[in-house]
Amino acid sequence: MTNAETQLASFFAKYEPAMVKLGKALRARLRARLPGLFEIVYVYESQNALVISYSPTEHGYEGLCSIALYPNRVNLYFAQGALLSKSDPTKLLQGRGKVRHVVLNAVADFDRAEIEALMVAALKLAKLRLDASAKSSVIIKAEAQKRRARRATQAARPSSTNRTAKARR
Numbered sequence: 762m763t764n765a766e767t768q769l770a771s772f773f774a775k776y777e778p779a780m781v782k783l784g785k786a787l788r789a790r791l792r793a794r795l796p797g798l799f800e801i802v803y804v805y806e807s808q809n810a811l812v813i814s815y816s817p818t819e820h821g822y823e824g825l826c827s828i829a830l831y832p833n834r835v836n837l838y839f840a841q842g843a844l845l846s847k848s849d850p851t852k853l854l855q856g857r858g859k860v861r862h863v864v865l866n867a868v869a870d871f872d873r874a875e876i877e878a879l880m881v882a883a884l885k886l887a888k889l890r891l892d893a894s895a896k897s898s899v900i901i902k903a904e905a906q907k908r909r910a911r912r913a914t915q916a917a918r919p920s921s922t923n924r925t926a927k928a929r930r
Contacts, residue, residue: 765899769802772811772903776830784811784830786868787837791815791828794880797895798825804903817889819900825887826880829862836862837871839879841886848882851875 773781791813792800801821803812810831814824821827822840829836839845842854842861853875854861863879865871884891 763899765802765901768901768903769813769899772802772804773830776811776832780830780832780835783835783865783868784828787828787835787865787871788813790868790871791826792897795825795891796897797892798897800897800899802899802901802903817887821902825883825889828865835865837865837876838862839883841883844886845879845882848878849875853879 773784776784788800795815798815798817799819801814801816801819801824803814803821804810805812808831810829812821812827812829814821814827816822816824824840826840827838829838839854839861841859842856843859845861846854853863855864856862863870863876870876
């Protein structure tokens with residue numbers, strides 16, 4: 762198991778077994794459905810969410826779709842969800858704004874024809890051609906998220922030199 766896979770397993774371990782089983786099964790389905798795309802992993806502790814974005818680049822925000830594991834559900838997000846509404850005659854997509862999602866309660870939900878139609882439309886919209894022989898790789902962004910949050914917190918605090926200068930005035 763690679764270091765990234767080990768880290769990902771530790772992130773999954775924070776959830777209930779039923780959610781872990783569903784999340785891992787959906788991940789396997791998405792890897793098979795979207796060969797060659799990067800899996801970019803984010804941990805949003807404030808939302809208690811583990812997010813895996815499927816992207817043609819090493820940037821999650823350029824992803825085609827993502828799964829988000831929460832304590833009580835798994836959502837399948839489509840980055841261009843608003844534009845996919847024409848490909849969603851049964852109105853599965855939820856949410857407002859650019860990104861929309863579908864709640865997946867079981868692995869069988871992913872196999873529904875309506876979900877496949879959304880996947881096909883998302884690929885077409887993104888102008889992506891998948892290569893079945895391409896190998897996917899996992900990129901963990903969770904540590905980068907923590908470093909950015911720490912820097913933002915430190916930047917928001919006045920430095921000791923600023924406080925000293927203000928005290929002298």
